[in-house]
Amino acid sequence: MAMKKYKISLVIFDMDGLMFDTERIGVLGWHEAAKSFGIEIKQEFLRDMTGLNVKSIEKVFKKYYGNDLPFYDIRDLRVKYVLDYIEKNGMPVKPGLFELLDYLDHRGIMKAVATSTERKRTEKYLTLAGIRERFDAIVCGDEVERGKPEPDIFLEAARRTGKRPEECIVLEDSANGIKAASRAKMFPVLIPDMRRPDEVEELVYRELKSLHEVINLLESLKEEVVL
Known part of the structure; x- marks a missing residue:
């Protein structure tokens, strides 16, 4: 059987928990908001909702x-808590993000954001981080019919950039994101955030510790061949 060499031409970024350390703040926000209504947020809820859009x-x-x-x-109270925190303390950017964006620019590899967060807040986060204009496409959770774990958001990112799914690497921290990338027939790369999603281990193409390691992965894929 002939060997096929894959050329990676698009890297798709999740946002919360992947580019920005906002999942931790969001969890605190859920707890604070719930207190106002006399309820306690369950760990199972936090686990199941990670990576989902608002409707889900x-x-x-x-x-x-x-x-x-x-x-x-x-x-809404939870969102206000997060935004107030960011306004006061700045956008918590994950280590390696700026270096990775510079590397992709140097290589001429396109970049997209595919996040379950709605457009308005996505634009605000990216702008506060100073990287809004660095992406070739931005697809948000309120712009697709089906959110993660369905593949729609990643396929839309590929469509907007004119790339085939097999040319795309997806950087994700959540189980729902990894499932969506796998269903899109892309290369799912797991960079765990608060919790390592063991339940999707068989779907992961590579697991990395940080965004810094993505550069080494992409360097290795220059020559990688697969069946």
């Missing part, structure tokens, strides 16, 4: 807390 998070919330609690009121 609402379904998970109602699964654990029923239909009586005002999900969007609680979520």
Whole structure:
């Protein structure tokens, strides 16, 4: 059987927990917002909702807390907590992000963001970090019909940049993101954040410790051949 050499021409970035250390702040935000409504946030809820868009998070919330609690009121308080923290302390950028973006520019590899976060907040985060204009495409959770773990958001990023799925590496920290990248027939690269999602280990192409290591991976893929 002939060997095929894959040329990586697009790197797709998740945002929260991958580029920015915002998942930790978000967890604190959920706890603080829930207190205002007299409930306690469960670890199972935090686990199941990671990487999902707003509509999907609402379904998970109602699964654990029923239909009586005002999900969007609680979520709005959580969002305010996160934004207030960032306004006060600055955007917590993950180590290696700027170096990786510079490397991709040097190599001429395109860059896209595919995040479950809605467009308005995504734009704000990227702007505060000073990297809004560095991406060739930005696809947000409120712009696709089906969120992660379905592949729609990654396929849309590939479509907007004119790339085939087999040319794309996806950088993700969540189980839902890895599932979506795998279903998109892309190369899912796991960089764990707060919790290592063991349940998707068989779907991961590579697991790395930080964004710094992505550069070495891409260097190795210059010559890599696969069946």
